[in-house]
Amino acid sequence: MRQFAAAVCLLSLTACTRSIPSTTHAASPAQPVAADRLKREVRVTGTVQAVHSSKILIPQIYGNYSSMTLTHLIANGTSVKEGDLIATFDATNMMDTARDAKGRYDDFGHQVDQKRAQNRADAEHRASDLKQAQADLATALQELRKGPVLSEIDRLKNEQRAAIARVHVESLTKANAFHDTADAAALKVLELQKERQKVAMERAQTNIDKLTLKAPLSGMVAQENIFRSNSMGHAQEGDQLYRGQPLVSIFDPTEMQVVCSVGEPDVAALVPGVKATVHLDAYPDLSLPAHFEYASPVASSGWGSPIKSFTAVFHIDKGDPHLLPDLSAAIVIEPATPPTGAPQ
Incomplete structure (x- = not known):
């Protein structure tokens, strides 16, 4: 009898007990990625130019003088001040x-x-x-x-x-x-x-x-390539030169800029104050800081090409003796980091 009563109690307890369903917890949200990992770099190429520069041409003179003889020319890379002598031509005639x-x-x-x-x-x-x-x-x-x-x-x-x-x-x-x-x-x-x-x-x-050429501004002299002796090269004393040709350029090396073409997909990175890094192809180990100055308002394309691009100018913030006009350069544009919580 006691065994029967114990069995009935055990069945009662088993019937009254509810099974608790298993709970599956949601996955924890992913940790936000660091802002610097989301930063996208834009790389463009361009040419180094001087902010202040001037070309000195072989003088245009009156009369029937088709060519003139160069008697003196300043050395390439010379630093000059405004009014210094650059070149002279034979004035005998x-x-x-x-x-x-x-x-x-x-x-x-x-x-x-x-x-x-x-x-x-x-x-x-x-x-x-x-x-x-x-x-x-x-x-x-x-x-x-x-x-x-x-x-x-x-x-x-x-x-x-x-x-x-x-x-x-x-x-x-x-x-x-x-x-x-x-x-x-x-x-x-x-x-x-x-x-x-x-x-x-x-x-x-x-x-x-006019046969005596002087520097219109202070800066550095860069000789131009002209047609001489059936070839292109720098002018030399004694050459017969024709009027109107560029002889030398004088530029201010303390203020340089890079003019480049930026494709339409990357133009969103050109915002005021954006920073960039300039790498010179001739000096791979040299990196110079720069900032965005301005860009053309309308994109343009080459003849017969459907690809359009904007012309942008970046001002180099740091001077360097290696900076010369017409050097090819690569610019790495670092877009500004978006604020926390902003859509990426």
């Missing part, structure tokens, strides 16, 4: 032209002075002749008043003398006006010829001054 023009100018100056004095003398002589003719006319008119007391023949003679004197005065008056105009015209021609020689003299002197 220009000096001969200036000397000849000055001689002709002085000669025409003497001719003008001589012509002016001659005109004054001629004018005074004509004025004296006119006064004499006017005096003869006055005398003839005075003789006409004696007509009543003179014979008929003398009266007719006096009338004839008066008529001749009147015509002579009128002729001299007209002739003097024509002579004055002709003398003034001849003097003007000589004065114009004198002024023409003055212009030629000043032009020759201007050509001589």
Whole structure:
């Protein structure tokens, strides 16, 4: 009986007991990735340029001078100040032209002075002749008043003398006006010829001054490649050079920048104040800090190419003696880190 009662109690307890279902816990959220691991670098290539630079050209001179001989050229890489001598050209022909023009100018100056004095003398002589003719006319008119007391023949003679004197005065008056105009015209021609020689003299002197090239700003000299002796290279003393060609460039090495092309997918990285690192291809171990300056507002593409890009300028924040214009460089743009919680 006791065993039966124990079995019934055990069955009761088993029926009243509820099985507890197993609980599956949700996975813990992933830890946020470090911001520097999410940073995306943009790499572009460009060319180093100077912020302040100036090209010095072979001078453009007046006259029939197709080529000029270089007599002096400053060495490549020389540091200069504003106003320092850069190059000189042979000025022998220009000096001969200036000397000849000055001689002709002085000669025409003497001719003008001589012509002016001659005109004054001629004018005074004509004025004296006119006064004499006017005096003869006055005398003839005075003789006409004696007509009543003179014979008929003398009266007719006096009338004839008066008529001749009147015509002579009128002729001299007209002739003097024509002579004055002709003398003034001849003097003007000589004065114009004198002024023409003055212009030629000043032009020759201007050509001589242009043959001496000076630095327009302080900086470093970089010689340009020009066509010489059927090849491209730096100019040398004694070369025959043609006007209008670039001779040297002067740039300020303390302020340099990199001009590069940025593709449309990467233009979002160009925000004000973004930092970048410049690596020179010629000096792989050299890294320079830079910051974004500005970019073109509109993308452009090459002829027949569907790929468009923006032109961007990065200012190099640190100077270095290795920085020279036209060096190729790679720029690593580091976009600004987005704030915590912002969508990546």
